[in-house]
Each structure stands twice: as C-alpha cells, then as structure tokens.
Amino acid sequence: MGVLDRTGTILRRTAIQVLPTMVGIIILCFFLLQLVPGDVADVLAGESGSATAETMAALRARIGLDQPVLTQLVTYLTNLAQLDLGRSARFNLPVTQLIAERLPGTLLLMLSALSMALVFGVLFGWIMAVFAGRWPDRLLQVLVLVFYSTPGFWIGLMAIVLFSVKLGWLPSNGSMTVGVTLSGWDLIADRAKYLLLPSLAMASFFIAVYARLTRAAMLEVQGQDFMRTAAAKGLHPAVIQFRHALRNALIPVTTMVGLHLGNLLGGAVVVETVYGWPGMGRLALEAVLGRDFNLLLGVLLLSSLLVIVTNAAIDLLHGWLDPRIEAH
Incomplete structure (x- = not known):
C-alpha cells in the first residue's frame, strides 16, 4: 500500500x-x-x-x-x-472564547514536555542499550528509576526550591515576564525560561518510560537478522545504530506516546496549578470547583478530540518508520 x-x-x-x-x-x-x-x-x-x-x-x-x-x-x-x-x-x-484563550498555553506546555520526554528518553535509552551492563547503563538506570518512582508534582516543587529559591536561575510562577515588552529572540528566551521547570515536572515520568522502552527495544532489535546483514555489508556502526536499530526501536515508543497523551492532559492540571501556568488544566480545575459543567464539558470534548487526532498522526508516523506496517 x-x-x-x-x-x-x-x-x-x-x-x-x-x-x-x-x-x-x-x-x-x-x-x-x-x-x-x-x-x-x-x-x-x-x-x-x-x-x-x-x-x-x-x-x-x-x-x-x-x-x-x-x-x-x-x-x-x-x-x-x-x-x-x-x-x-x-x-x-x-465556552469557546475561554478555551481559545487557554488552549495555546496548554499546547505549548504539552509540546515542550513531550519533546523533552522523547529527546531525553530516547537518548538515555540509546546510551543504556549501547553500553548495556557497563557503568553508563547502570548510572542512567538509577536516574531513570528515580524519575519513574517520584511523582511529577514533587519533582516540580523540588525544582522550584533548587532553581528558583536557592539558585535564583529560573522563575517559579507564571508564563512570561509581566510589564516588559519583548520581541524576537528575547521573547522566545523569556518564554523558554518560564517553560523549563513545568515541562520538566510534566515530562520526568515519561522520560523514564521512554528510556526503558528504547533500551529494551534496541537490545531486542540488535539481535535480529537484518542488523547482522547491515553489519556484514560493511556499514558504519553509527549508521547501523541510528538508521536501523533506533528507527525500529522507536515504534513501541511512539505507540506509548499516543497512550500517554491523556496522562499529559491530566498532569497539566497539577503542573499548571503548581507553576501558575495559564492553561486548560487550571481552567478545568476552576470549572470543577465552580460546578461549571458547560465549561468542563467543553474542556473534556476538546481534550478527547486532541487525543484522537494525535493517535491518527501516530498511525501515520508508524507507516513512515516501518513501511511493512499496513493500515487496517
């Protein structure tokens, strides 16, 4: 097809x-x-x-x-x-106006957290698979276990204590500097500064999941026939690892991304509340506390639609990662 x-x-x-x-x-x-x-x-x-x-x-x-x-x-x-x-x-x-005002903030936060989870999760998993059984693998497995077993909101609070209170490097609340007109790279840098900590709090658990998935998938792929064939052709080890091993190992990771999108939306409620981030998570919480069912139904409807569309996009991505996959 x-x-x-x-x-x-x-x-x-x-x-x-x-x-x-x-x-x-x-x-x-x-x-x-x-x-x-x-x-x-x-x-x-x-x-x-x-x-x-x-x-x-x-x-x-x-x-x-x-x-x-x-x-x-x-x-x-x-x-x-x-x-x-x-x-x-x-x-x-x-309700449409309220959601339209908050949706960009949540999408930005989710995209940032998901990108962070995929980049660091796949990178850690690849390093662990390449150095399986050696000290880089053991060290990263400890870090991954900490991320996996620690609630994201606690990591968020500890990050505020360390990077905001103790070191003063990053802001602890809001989405941009108030009262300052910025543009261009200054605006991007300002938003990124406010985005870093909430993204880390939301992504920490998923970094651990994707790292463990990538490690297991790559170790399984490396023992398959097509990997030995690629090595026999004289391809460079880096080409074999990235073009063949990592590409096939990404299939279970991308599958989990679709399943985890709902968890990201749910986690946005806690993270946006902790960091004062204006998004749909806080809007949903305000709707629940105010028994504003019209608003809450609108948020749930849009969130469900977002999950469905993302899973369709992941199906398309699977077809690109492995052409042998057919749509049924």
Whole structure:
C-alpha cells in the first residue's frame, strides 16, 4: 500500500470513529457530572454570601438547570451540533472564547514536555542499550528509576526550591515576564525560561518510560537478522545504530506516546496549578470547583478530540518508520 493510500485509509477511519466516540464521551461525562453534589448556582450563592430561594431558582432557570436531565442533554447536543459549546455560568463568557484563550498555553506546555520526554528518553535509552551492563547503563538506570518512582508534582516543587529559591536561575510562577515588552529572540528566551521547570515536572515520568522502552527495544532489535546483514555489508556502526536499530526501536515508543497523551492532559492540571501556568488544566480545575459543567464539558470534548487526532498522526508516523506496517 502506498503512502498516500495508507494516509487516506487512516484519515477515513479516524473520521468514521470520531463522531460516535465524541458523542459517547459527552453523554458519559454529562451523566457522571450529574452525580457531583451541588451546582453552579450553589457556588455563586456561597460566594455572594447570601441568596434567597427565589434568586437561586431564577439563576437555575436562566442557566437551564431547572429542566429535566434528559432535556438538558438533548439541548446540549443540539447546540453542539451547531458548534456551540454554550456559555460559562461562572465567567459569563462563551465556552469557546475561554478555551481559545487557554488552549495555546496548554499546547505549548504539552509540546515542550513531550519533546523533552522523547529527546531525553530516547537518548538515555540509546546510551543504556549501547553500553548495556557497563557503568553508563547502570548510572542512567538509577536516574531513570528515580524519575519513574517520584511523582511529577514533587519533582516540580523540588525544582522550584533548587532553581528558583536557592539558585535564583529560573522563575517559579507564571508564563512570561509581566510589564516588559519583548520581541524576537528575547521573547522566545523569556518564554523558554518560564517553560523549563513545568515541562520538566510534566515530562520526568515519561522520560523514564521512554528510556526503558528504547533500551529494551534496541537490545531486542540488535539481535535480529537484518542488523547482522547491515553489519556484514560493511556499514558504519553509527549508521547501523541510528538508521536501523533506533528507527525500529522507536515504534513501541511512539505507540506509548499516543497512550500517554491523556496522562499529559491530566498532569497539566497539577503542573499548571503548581507553576501558575495559564492553561486548560487550571481552567478545568476552576470549572470543577465552580460546578461549571458547560465549561468542563467543553474542556473534556476538546481534550478527547486532541487525543484522537494525535493517535491518527501516530498511525501515520508508524507507516513512515516501518513501511511493512499496513493500515487496517
């Protein structure tokens, strides 16, 4: 099957799966949220300090919470079919606007953390496989074990203590320097300075996972016939390691990336809260605390769509890494 045919097959399959999957996610999440005690009217009344029963009844009627649950679900799905995610009762703004403001920050953080996890995970795994049984392998295995067994939020807090409090090298909160107008490389350097610590906190666990996967996959690949054939042809050892061994070892790693994307989104809630990073993780937490179900459903919907699209992209990547893989 050619590259274009494989790409078309994967895209068609993804398009067919997206609609029922998204509807199923929305219905499941909608009913699960009904089990949460209280609603946004209770939260707003508590924050105001006082509210009469008539005021709360009027607020629930304005939001639509006075309707039966099935009626609320049908209304939400009808609006969703028109690409309308509704309004946030807590912020009194369209859900689409709130998500659009926070989405770039989360995507930047996730991309940075995922890149860090892949680069260092694959690099550590490759070094461990090349020096298997020797001191570089043993040293990196200890480091990987520490990353694997330590919660990311604790690493984030310890990184703040070391690099922000003790050494003063990196900022501990926010996403950019406030009150300063920057452009070009100065802007990139400023954002990178704020991005480094939260990316490390989010990526630490996945660095360990990808390192161990890469090491195991490379040790398995090195014993296969095509590796001996490449060596017999007189290819340089570096070419054999990168073009043949590492390329095939990346297949299980990229598979795990698709599975871990949801974990990254979940970890964003904690990391963005610890580092004061403005993103969808903090927005989801605010929606939960405020019982703002419209906003929370919008965040869950977009997060699910992001996971589905990323897994489709990984299927395409597998076809490039190993042409023997066919789309089914």
